[in-house]
Amino acid sequence: MLKNNDISYFFDPKSIAIIGASSKAGKVGYNVLRNIVESNYKGKLFPINLRAEEILGYKAYKSVLDVPEEIDIAIFVIPSKFVNFIAEECGKKNIKGLVIITAGFKEIGGLGITREQELIQIAKKYNMRVIGPNCLGLIGINYNGSFAANTPKKGEIAMISQSGAMLTGMMDYSMDQAFGFSCNISLGNKADMDEVDFIEYLANDPDTKVILCYLESIENGEKFLRVVPKAVRKKPIIILKSGVSAAGARAASSHTGALAGSDIAYDLAFKKCGVLRANSIADLFDYGEIFLYQPIPKKNSFAIITNAGGPGIVATDAFEREGLKFAQFSEPVLHLLRENLPAEAAIFNPIDIIGDASPKRYEFTIKTIFGLNHETGQGSIEEDDITTHGALIIMSPQAQTKPADVAKLIYDITSKSLSDKPIVCALIGGVSMAEATKYLKQHHIPCYRFPEGAAKSLKAMVIYNGFLNKQIIEDLEVAKFKVKQEKVKEIFQKVRADERTVLLSHETSEIFDIYGIISPKSRLAKTPAEAGKWQREIGKSVLKIVSPNIIHKTDVGGIILNIETEQEAFEAYVQIIENAKKFGPQSARIYGVEVQEMIDFKKELKVNEVIIGMSKDPQFGPLLMFGTGGIYANFMKDVSFALSYKFTKENAKELIENTKIYSLLQGVRGEPSSDIDAIIEVLLRLSQLVNDFPEIVEIDINPLLSFVKGYSAVDIKITISR
Amino acid sequence: MSKVVKVFYLCSLQERAGKSFLSIGFIQKLQKEGKRFAYFKPIGCPRGAYSSKADKDIEFILQTVYKDRNPYDLVCPISIPDSYYVDLIDSSRKIEYIETIKSAYDKIVKDVDYMIVEGAPSIRKFVRVGIDDVSIAKALGINDLIYICPESSDNCIDNIFFTKNYFESRNVRMSGIIFNKIDLEYIARIRELQKDHIAKYNLPVLGIIERSIQLFSPRVNEVMEAIGGEFINEIASAGLNNTVETIIIGAMSAQAALKYLRQVKKAAIITGGDRADLALAALNEDVSVLILTGFIQPDAKVITVANDKNIPIILSPSDTYTTMRNLERLKPGIQKDEIEIVLKLIESQIDWDFLLK
Structure with missing residues (x-):
């Protein structure tokens, strides 16, 4: 990125050069100059044109270098092949910013890419900032510099x-x-x-x-x-x-x-x-x-006022869909509504003031829910009794409805008394609502044809308010565990030297060990005797073929379970190698056989298979995933995601809570709860791992067996970039 | 001949043990070390039965790593084709052959300190007529032979001791063993065997070289020649230099085949020309060449996709089985762009301190 962060000269330039300004109507060079002139630009204008003496009353120059005064920005509307040459001249002229409207750069590929790279080099050299190329231009504070x-x-x-x-x-x-x-x-x-x-x-x-x-x-x-x-x-x-x-x-x-x-x-x-x-x-x-x-509502607590049942129900559905909450009216408010609205009206939120509602009834209801004195428009109910922080007012065309009058009084009330509570309207209809809609819009009351749009907009405000109340991202506390990064670096170096991108299981096991994530003990045996030796050290084991080219280990007879003795391990090693050579791909490179501790989860009170993963997004970096694991992971699709950027304990909790398996982890039908805190810690440690090593492009732990106390990351796959 | 010349006579019991590969490596290493050396192959095997006398491997060596040193006839004085050869070399001509070999050898050995001698495909070869490796070695006054073992199984031990005994019965010596083209998973085992069986007989293991998939995989060009195929998409001609590491026959449905296609790297897919579904599925994976059997022209879409991805399509005149069999017989040669890799391997995996001392 180029330096020079004050870019105000683009928005409020004191002087502009138009490179390729033209006096011929219909040309882009003409349109841009005309737009600047017609937008009452008060600064200085310098059309640059090789042949013209004067364009639209402005003296034209052959080059920016001929202009005797300073120039803030230059707008380019010349063929792409000339752009870089002129950009160089702009640099010499100390112009601060370039707006390149011209196309024919990166978007055309090949030569265009080189041309764009050259342009950036020139801009860097002269510390100029560039908008575009291949753009419409810019409309700033004091001019329209577009076509x-x-x-x-x-x-x-x-x-x-x-x-x-x-x-x-x-x-x-x-x-x-x-x-x-x-x-x-x-x-x-x-x-x-x-x-x-x-x-x-x-x-x-x-x-x-x-x-x-x-x-x-x-x-x-x-x-x-x-x-x-x-x-x-x-x-x-x-x-x-x-x-x-x-x-x-x-x-x-x-x-x-x-x-x-x-x-x-x-x-x-x-x-x-x-x-x-x-x-x-x-x-x-x-x-x-x-x-x-x-105004932005302080709380997610809204009222709906409607003069018809159907639209009220549609609006209620939309509110629920968007997660908007209905204000629970206080007794004083309910009392006033009960006393003053017709007996047929529904006084609980949503309030249905029924089909014959007059402007007066709308006014009464709005003022009541917001606790405004009916005479003065000021607050009459105690502050604590006001639970409504915004409202959707619905009108449908009925015989007694006077939309224009209602619109006026809504504006009247909001402009005088409601400075901190948003009011939006949904005027359901067409011709009979046109005047009211126009009035509301002109008076800055958002007005929608249907309630769904209103609900979505209010939801946007609730989300925004929620963000404002959250801790500032930069201040978030991200857990940092002590780890020996050097060791992991060495493993990655070995993998690269081997021209691999997928780590072998003993390598992943070692990395997880370093990062404090529990996975079954694992050793790589390179001979049958070694397999025996590791079995003795580990105990009951499962033996698995280790080859980056054999993905479906079971298919080639590459896994043997329940190995309990050294002799069994020796024999299993030989069997697995023979199977892999017979049934595996011809060119498979076999590193040996992994001797992995067999987790005896029958002794666990409760076992849940979850999946934890990471996939690196090209734009936003590591993306963490949590969800239902096991062989059905891809079919269940019960997963949620979070960015690993500034990933906190709260984020980890939220990630787990957003899945269905969360209920199972909490325990159903009297089951004990699983060790959710342990899973949170795995997520935090994994997040640290992927941030420490940007070369990791994918991690899959599937399944991670979650127990009442603790867990075991049974099957891990780590892929690094080339 | 008064001075002592150190001779590396490379021989093997099995064919395709990688002697040419080792020779290419040895030549480069001695060159790099600035040694005075020469390369010699007593008997070459011409490509065609009687068409040309040039041995493909020797030609390659003379064109690449052993340029402008000795003329072909001195490097390889005798040429004997691979089929019906016994009639050509009845024992009455044995003396003549040995003399020719000896005379060439004497000419090139006189100015050097090291000799690299590449033996016959097997130590059994030409034993009937008395011009086998051991007979030639003895005629040249060479008593030490280096045994090349290309086996990744416990059979290697029996073959080593069989050869050792055979050498001893003919009064020559196995001066060392080079394990070549060894599968990765067998390397640790060789170390075990070395410790438990080989070391005690004072047989030095000079090196263990892993089977290099790249070096011992043919290029598409070679595949085409081996199956007598026709290359039909000119646009993808850059792909003719692609390496073929795996061969897959596509007979099952495209969906089922995907599971296998996804596991392989740089594959040659052999399928029928009328199997557009399978060809298209394969073209999405890591494929080096598409071989279509029965000389059936493929669907236009297959050609378009192959062109886009620079994957050559070769029409094979034979059926699938015959095509496959011809491919199995293919002996891929080292390519020009691979000779540096050969040097790297030979340099790092061979005990040069021992060999050059």
Whole structure:
């Protein structure tokens, strides 16, 4: 990453050069210059054009080096083959930032990749920052430096998009909405600056209240995890992430890899950082709007007020689906509702004020649940009796419903008395609701056509509030166990020298031993006599063929159980080698036979097979997995995941609690509880192992046998990168 | 001949023990050590019965590690084909052969301190007509022979002692043993046998060399030649240099075959040209070449995928069994890009202090 972190010159430049400015309408070089001029840019403009003397009234120059004044940024709209040459000139001119709208770089492959690398080298040399290439441009505080057809309204949403077309679409969509933009950034190829750079900057931008992103990929997951949580504490960040990540293409040779979907790491990373994930364009703007205009609820405790049963039930379902909680009204509130609403009304949450509800009845109900004095609009019920921290108000078109009047009084109440409780509306209908919908939107009350959208938006606020109340990630205490890392390094060196990526079982056993994870004792025997010797040391054993090329050991007769004497071990060794040579792949390299302690779990009161794994995500690093193990692991798919980044004891607990097997571990039908604390410790130790050694790409422990006291990691597979 | 020349006469009881491989390694090592040495192979085996007199292995050595040293005829004075050869060398010509060998040997030995002599495929070879390894060694005044043992089973012990006794009966000596092409899992066992059986007879173990899958695996080019096949996707010609480590016959359903395909590395898949399902499944795995039997042209999709992945497709004129049998007979040679690996192996695994002292 290039240095120079103050990037304010991109948003509020004092002077701009347009490389390739044109006077011919229809050319990108014309559109960009026209947009800057029409957006009332007050700074200095320098069109750069080899032939023109003047463009749109501005004196044109042949080169940036001919411009007699300082230039903050240069916007490129020339063919790609000339870009690097001119970028070099920009460097000599001490220009701070380049916006490369031009395409024909990394996205075309081959020569384009080299061209982009060269561009970055030039930028580095002159300490310039680069937006793009292959982007729409940027709309900053004081100018529209893009080739979009329109300049969007000013507002407080910052929009970052990896797709230029998505950005123009969203800008166009916003034209008849209440909200506008503080800035619009098109990322393009992200050769230098990416979403994280802009998020970091915009977090401190006083003109931006909410950051919305449309992303197709995140290249630098580590930077994202480090920077974004701090930004989220300052303002909400909502991301619509599309596309299948590169992770999906990786070969999933482990259970963990196969069970972890391509997108799960993004979900986990967003959750860890407090980023709200939108699943559709509609969600993206719905969330943006509610954060922009409504206060964040202090608690997950909401009311639904409806004038019809059906929509009320639909809304209730949506609330439950989203995990939104219903406020339990206090007795004084219930008393007021009971006394003043018709007998047919349902006064418990959701409140059904029935079909003939007038604006007055809406007003009474809203004020009552929020404890507002009906005369003055100020609080009348004791503070402790107010349990509602936000509300969804539903209107369906009935004969007595006066949507426009209700809309006005909702605005009236919220603007005067409800500064810390979000109110959203769902106006179910079309024509008869149009005026009220328009009024509410104009007055910054989020208004949805159906209750589901409202529930999702409120949920987003609850999640955000939950994140704000969590400990700051950087301050989290991550367990650190004392281990002899050197020894593990040596094992990996040996594996690499052997041109292997998969560790043999005695190697994994040794590593687990070093990291304090209990697995059955294991030794590698290279001759029948050695097998006998190890059996004597270990006791009752199972003998297994050791070869990286033999995956299905049982199929080739590569496992013999219940070896109780030295002689049996000697014979089993010979038998296993003969079987493997006869039935295994021809070119299999056989390292010998593993003599592994046979766990006698019949003596255990209770045994549960769990799976613990790690699969390395290309963007966000190690991904830990826990779930139901054994041979049915892949079919049960009872697993949950967590990022190993800043993985705490609480995270480990949560990881276990998110699975079905957690209930079994707790004990059912009078069973004793399994040693869950021990499993938590395994997860923490495993997390440390994978963070200590980034070369580990996959770990599978399947099964890990969990007992009432203790556990045993029976079958372990570790894969390292080449 | 007054000066003492140290001779490494490499011989074996079994064929394909890796004598050429060892010779290539020995030549490089002596070159690296700056020693005055020569390489000699008394009797070569031409490729075709009567078509060419050149031995493929010797040609390779002369073109790579032993360039511009001695002419072919001096390095390998006699050439005897592999089939119907007894008629060519009736004992009446024995003297003539021995003289030819001796004269060539004398010419190249005079300027060197070390001689590498590569024996016949087996010490049994040409014993009927008296030009076997022991007879030649004796004629050249060589009494010590190095025995190459390529066995990864306890049979090796019997063969070592059989050979030792045979040598003694003919008044030559086994001066050391090199275990070559040994399976990884058998190396520890050899050390046990050395301790318990070999050491007490004062037989030095000069080295234990693991079977190198890479070195002893054929290239696709060699496979094609061995089965008399036709290469049909020019685009994937870079793949002709691929190594073939495993051979798999695809007869079962594609789904069932996957389990086996996933376990192998650099495989040659032999299947029918009309088995597009299996061919496509195989092309997703670590495959070096697709061999389609019965000369049946494959589906266009198979060719497209193979082209994408640079995997050659070879049409075999024979049925699957015959194709497989021809492949089993294939004796892969060392490739030019592998000679450095040979040196590395020979250098690290052979007791040179003992050999050069």
